[in-house]
Amino acid sequence: QKEVEQNSGPLSVPEGAIASLNCTYSDRVSQSFFWYRQYSGKSPELIMSIYSNGDKEDGRFTAQLNKASQYVSLLIRDSQPSDSATYLCAVMDNNTDKLIFGTGTRLQVFP
Amino acid sequence: DADVTQTPRNRITKTGKRIMLECSQTKGHDRMYWYRQDPGLGLRLIYYSFDVKDINKGEISDGYSVSRQAQAKFSLSLESAIPNQTALYFCATSDLQAPYGYTFGSGTRLTVV
Numbered sequence: 001q002k003e004v005e006q007n008s009g010p011l012s013v014p015e016g017a018i019a020s021l022n023c024t025y026s027d028r029v030s031q032s033f034f035w036y037r038q039y040s041g042k043s044p045e046l047i048m049s050i051y052s053n054g055d056k057e058d059g060r061f062t063a064q065l066n067k068a069s070q071y072v073s074l075l076i077r078d079s080q081p082s083d084s085a086t087y088l089c090a091v092m093d094n095n096t097d098k099l100i101f102g103t104g105t106r107l108q109v110f111p
Numbered sequence: 112d113a114d115v116t117q118t119p120r121n122r123i124t125k126t127g128k129r130i131m132l133e134c135s136q137t138k139g140h141d142r143m144y145w146y147r148q149d150p151g152l153g154l155r156l157i158y159y160s161f162d163v164k165d166i167n168k169g170e171i172s173d174g175y176s177v178s179r180q181a182q183a184k185f186s187l188s189l190e191s192a193i194p195n196q197t198a199l200y201f202c203a204t205s206d207l208q209a210p211y212g213y214t215f216g217s218g219t220r221l222t223v224v
Contacts, residue, residue, distance in 0.1 A: 008151070032209070032210065032212075034212040036212075041199070041218075041220070042217070042218070043201055043215040043216060043217050043218050044154075044201070044213075044215050045215075046211070046212045046213075046214075049211065049212055088153075088154070090212065090213075092209060097161070097207075097209070098144075098156070098159065098209075099205075099209060099212065099213055101153055101154045102153065103151070103152065103153035104153060
């Protein structure tokens with residue numbers, strides 16, 4: 001069974017700090033990776049996608065991918081209380097053509 | 112208008128009742144999915160459809176059925192609702208191989224009493 005693992009948290013960071021969220025996956029041949037943000041009771045919202053090793057930046061968000069070590073991470077710079085949410089990591093399973101989701105990491109940003 | 116619309120947004124139903132949750136999309140995507148989410152358990156796939164004539168069970172299909180009425184419409188039915196089907200239900204859509212991930216609907220909060 002292919003897996004995507006995340007620490008459930010909560011990860012608590014002060015406002016203005018960098019939040020670092022991590023995800024590991026079991027399928028070595030995965031090619032596509034996604035980060036979703038989900039506010040309580042709301043639907044997941046795609047915030048980042050990454051396909052190549054290295055870093056990809058979009059505003060305050062940076063996704064990092066290391067295929068050799070099978071991990072993908074999300075950095076949130078200058079964290080704001082509005083970033084408080086659960087962050088879901090998702091990995092494309094090339095055999096089934098479906099996304100495999102982690103259970104999410106809850107982030108709390110305190111003022 | 113939302114790209115992926117789910118109705119109803121909230122529903123309270125009694126044990127044993129049949130209930131249908133509906134999903135429609137304007138994304139033009141061929142692939143549609145139904146998930147349920149429970150606290151601490153993440154998203155669990157109930158059923159998925161890669162095109163109108165293709166319906167597949169997910170990891171937790173028991174007690175559920177689906178109908179793909181058109182490319183844009185995918186309905187989830189609970190034949191005889193039970194309390195442990197109380198959850199948040201999401202519909203999602205994607206292109207082939209989901210190069211841009213999935214697009215989720217706003218969800219249906221279902222309570223079975």
